[in-house]
Amino acid sequence: xxxxxxxxxxxxxxxxxxxxxxxxxxxxxxxxxxxxxxxxxxxxxxxxxxxxxxxxxxxxxxxxxxxxxxxxxxxxxxxxxxxxxxxxxxxxxxxxxxxxxxxxxxxxxxxxxxxxxxxxxxxxxxxxxxxxxxxxxxxxxxxxxxxxxxxxxxxxxxxxxxxxxxxxxxxxxxxxxxxxxxxxxxxxxxxxxxxxxxxxxxxxxxxxxxxxxx
Amino acid sequence: xxxxxxxxxxxxxxxxxxxxxxxxxxxxxxxxxxxxxxxxxxxxxxxxxxxxxxxxxxxxxxxxxxxxxxxxxxxxxxxxxxxxxxxxxxxxxxxxxxxxxxxxxxxxxxxxxxxxxxxxxxxxxxxxxxxxxxxxxxxxxxxxxxxxxxxxxxxxxxxxxxxxxxxxxxxxxxxxxxxxxxxxxxxxxxxxxxxxxxxxxxxxxxxxxxxxxxxxxxxxxxxxxxxxxxxxxxxxxxxxxxxxxxxxxxxxxxxxxxxxxxxxxxxxxxxxxxxxxxxxxxxxxxxxxxxxxxxxxxxxxxxxxxxxxxxxxxxxxxxxxxxxxxxxxxxxxxxxxxxxxxxxxxxxxxxxxxxxxxxxxxxxxxxxxxxxxx
Numbered sequence: 001x002x003x004x005x006x007x008x009x010x011x012x013x014x015x016x017x018x019x020x021x022x023x024x025x026x027x028x029x030x031x032x033x034x035x036x037x038x039x040x041x042x043x044x045x046x047x048x049x050x051x052x053x054x055x056x057x058x059x060x061x062x063x064x065x066x067x068x069x070x071x072x073x074x075x076x077x078x079x080x081x082x083x084x085x086x087x088x089x090x091x092x093x094x095x096x097x098x099x100x101x102x103x104x105x106x107x108x109x110x111x112x113x114x115x116x117x118x119x120x121x122x123x124x125x126x127x128x129x130x131x132x133x134x135x136x137x138x139x140x141x142x143x144x145x146x147x148x149x150x151x152x153x154x155x156x157x158x159x160x161x162x163x164x165x166x167x168x169x170x171x172x173x174x175x176x177x178x179x180x181x182x183x184x185x186x187x188x189x190x191x192x193x194x195x196x197x198x199x200x201x202x203x204x205x206x207x208x209x210x211x212x213x214x
Numbered sequence: 215x216x217x218x219x220x221x222x223x224x225x226x227x228x229x230x231x232x233x234x235x236x237x238x239x240x241x242x243x244x245x246x247x248x249x250x251x252x253x254x255x256x257x258x259x260x261x262x263x264x265x266x267x268x269x270x271x272x273x274x275x276x277x278x279x280x281x282x283x284x285x286x287x288x289x290x291x292x293x294x295x296x297x298x299x300x301x302x303x304x305x306x307x308x309x310x311x312x313x314x315x316x317x318x319x320x321x322x323x324x325x326x327x328x329x330x331x332x333x334x335x336x337x338x339x340x341x342x343x344x345x346x347x348x349x350x351x352x353x354x355x356x357x358x359x360x361x362x363x364x365x366x367x368x369x370x371x372x373x374x375x376x377x378x379x380x381x382x383x384x385x386x387x388x389x390x391x392x393x394x395x396x397x398x399x400x401x402x403x404x405x406x407x408x409x410x411x412x413x414x415x416x417x418x419x420x421x422x423x424x425x426x427x428x429x430x431x432x433x434x435x436x437x438x439x440x441x442x443x444x445x446x447x448x449x450x451x452x453x454x455x456x457x458x459x460x461x462x463x464x465x466x467x468x469x470x471x472x473x474x475x476x477x478x479x480x481x482x483x484x485x486x487x488x489x490x491x492x493x494x495x496x497x498x499x500x501x502x503x504x505x506x507x508x509x510x511x512x513x514x515x516x517x518x519x520x521x522x523x524x525x526x527x528x529x530x531x532x533x534x535x536x537x538x539x540x541x542x543x544x545x546x547x548x549x550x551x552x553x554x555x556x557x558x559x560x561x562x563x564x565x566x567x568x569x570x571x572x573x574x575x576x577x578x579x580x581x582x583x584x585x586x587x588x
Contacts, residue, residue: 115310118275118383119373120217120299125327133314 010183014168020187022082023164026154027195030086034093034150035143041094042101042139043127052102059095067092067153071160085157085164092153093146100142104135140203147199151192165191217297217328224380224413225251225286229268232281240437241267244281247432247439254407254414256424258460259434266417269383273299285381300324303374303382303412307390310370311358317343318354321373328377342372345406347527352502362505364395371403375410382414388423394480397582398507400426402524421460422585433457475553476546478583479567479576486510487574490518494530494537498523510566510574511538517566517574541566546575554580 010016045052065073067088074084108131116126158166165188172180227249234241242264249255257265270276271283274295283290290298311320319326321342322335330338340350346368358366367387374382388396388403404427407414418424424431425445432442433456441453445461452458485504488497490511501509501523511518511534519538526537542565544553557565557580567576 111310112312114275115304115306115312118270118273118299118304118306119324120273120296120302121323121327122296129323129327130312 006179007183010168010179014171014180014184016165016168016184016187019163019165019168020191022162023154023166023188023191026082026086026089026157026162026164027150030089030150030154031093031143031147033086034090034146035097037090038094038097038142038146039101039139041098042105045098045102046105046127056095056099056102059098062091063095067156068159071153071156075160080161082157082162084160085154085162088157089150089153092149096145096149097139097142100138100145101135104138105131107138108134137203137207140199140206144196144199144203147195148192151188151195155188217294217300220293220297220301221286221380223251223411227272227381227413227415228284228287229271230282230284232268232271232278232283234267234271234276234278240264241276242271242278243437245434245437245439246281247442249413249415250430251413252411253429254416254427256428256431257415257417257434258419258421258424258431261419263434264437265419265434266385269385269415269417272381272415273302273304273383275299300328300377301379301381303377303379305367305370305374305382305384305387307386311366311373313358315357316354317348317356317358317361317369320358320369321376323373324376338376339372342375343369344527345375346372347402347507347524348372349502349527352499363391364399364505365502367391367399368402380412382410382412384414384416386417386419389418389420395505396423397480397579402507403427421462422582425585426581433460473550474546475544475548475550475567475578476576478550478586479546479578481576482510482574486577487512488521488534489513490533490535490538492534494526494532494534497521497534498526498530501526508564508577510541511535512574515573517541517543517568517572520564520566543568544578545570550583553578554583 041055045055062070070088070091071084074087078084078087105127112130112134113126116130121129154162154164155166155169157164158168158170161167165184168180168184169188171177172184229245229247229249232245233243245264245268247255247268257268259265267276271278272290274290274293312323315323318336318339321339325335325338339354343350343353348365348368353361353365353369358369361369370387374384388399391399400423407427416424416427428445430442430444431448433440433448435456441448441457443451448457448461452461485506486509488500488509488511490513497509497511501507506523508520508522511521513535518535520541521534521538530537542557542560542562544565544567546567546569553565557563563580565578565580566574567578569575
């Protein structure tokens with residue numbers, strides 16, 4: 001049997017097309033929710049300066065819990081499958097996004113803020129029209145870090161019957177079937193790489209835009 | 215949010231006994247000053263003299279510890295700061311443009327926040343860009359980093375004028391520019407100033423600039439106001455040694471007889487020399503590229519005439535030579551006083567300076583020269 005046949009064999013037997021769709025669905029839901037919540041947390045923390053330290057400490061603690069432990073801890077609450085996987089991904093991703101959002105919003109050049117005030121922008125307009133757009137490259141950087149986390153957690157979801165590409169990997173490990181492990185492993189790796197480079201390109205574009213030389 | 219228009223044309227701004235202290239240091243101490251509606255009042259002084267503080271108090275960026283400021287008799291503390299600021303234009307040194315917004319977005323920012331319809335904003339932006347002699351079709355889509363210092367400064371002025379405010383606050387607007395460009399922009403501003411009919415408070419540390427642009431000049435020292443008056447009053451009747459020193463009163467007219475034209479001319483580089491046979495529009499874009507306002511049309515080493523960007527901007531049909539007007543030409547070794555009186559007789563403020571072989575080497579501006587002498 002030649003190489004392509006063996007790959008196709010694994011692909012069909014393990015239903016990798018369907019698994020990939022499941023995988024990307026969990027990934028997309030988790031990342032989108034985490035981005036929205038993360039940015040919101042970042043903005044809230046920016047507005048309530050005192051909350052910042054407390055909240056970031058809590059999130060930091062959440063971040064130190066091992067992924068696997070968190071997945072298992074959520075089982076009694078959310079049962080098996082997709083739900084705990086997505087929730088775990090979100091919990092892990094909020095911190096980098098929120099922290100980058102907060103840093104981005106607070107590190108905008110004071111001169112720009114001064115001019116915005118002098119022109120007659122209110123605080124919320126300064127946030128929307130000046131701070132937020134100028135923080136976008138950093139926010140995108142946070143989302144990119146979260147993307148890598150999410151890809152990892154979703155793959156682990158295979159352990160708790162979440163489906164996705166973690167499932168065939170589990171099968172491969174249990175049956176000690178090298179073909180399944182290698183094909184699925186490479187495929188997950190390739191997906192992660194492609195998604196990360198797309199995110200990298202978006203991040204770079206935002207930086208270029210900020211410099212105004214598109 | 216949309217804000218109300220507070221005033222149309224104002225009678226005056228009254229700054230009354232304002233004091234501001236940071237720790238134990240006074241930024242301003244018991245300063246009182248009346249700005250008359252329609253005038254350009256310059257605040258000048260060395261750094262740390264507190265000259266920007268009154269400016270920033272007028273739009274409530276700084277609140278005085280004591281004293282009050284009123285516009286047309288109404289205390290400004292009665293106005294919401296955001297509303298108040300939108301009724302005043304603010305121009306600052308060149309960093310003031312937002313890097314993530316195009317020229318159009320920068321100028322249209324406040325109108326957009328005020329909820330103007332898109333077409334009105336675009337029309338207003340085009341009108342303002344034309345006023346500051348930047349063709350909208352070329353510049354409106356650019357980003358601040360793609361503009362030269364002089365162009366950024368013009369966009370900054372256009373942005374300050376977006377809401378057609380009756381009051382303009384200008385905080386060392388030409389401070390970061392090189393001398394020739396500064397001179398050009400000052401000329402340009404002196405010209406639009408009259409058309410605008412606004413009350414302007416202008417901070418600078420450059421005494422020549424204050425003489426050139428200011429209707430009256432307020433001299434600040436150590437957080438206090440030393441003297442307020444017209445340039446003549448300050449030069450001929452300085453009330454303190456400090457004022458006399460700042461306006462260089464003892465030097466007035468001292469050297470004019472011994473100086474020659476070359477001593478006060480500004481050097482010209484090649485950017486200022488254009489071929490008279492070139493297309494008028496090309497000449498205009500070349501001038502924009504090099505950020506210059508006046509240029510010399512040349513043909514075969516001969517001076518055809520002077521051209522200026524503003525008139526080319528209004529009409530650039532045909533070749534450059536058709537738009538050139540004959541300049542006064544002086545040799546660098548000509549006597550300065552003779553040259554000045556000739557310029558005065560012709561009513562011309564700028565002339566070309568040439569070397570002995572007739573090559574243009576510089577330009578001389580009458581106003582600038584007089585200011586340097588007094």
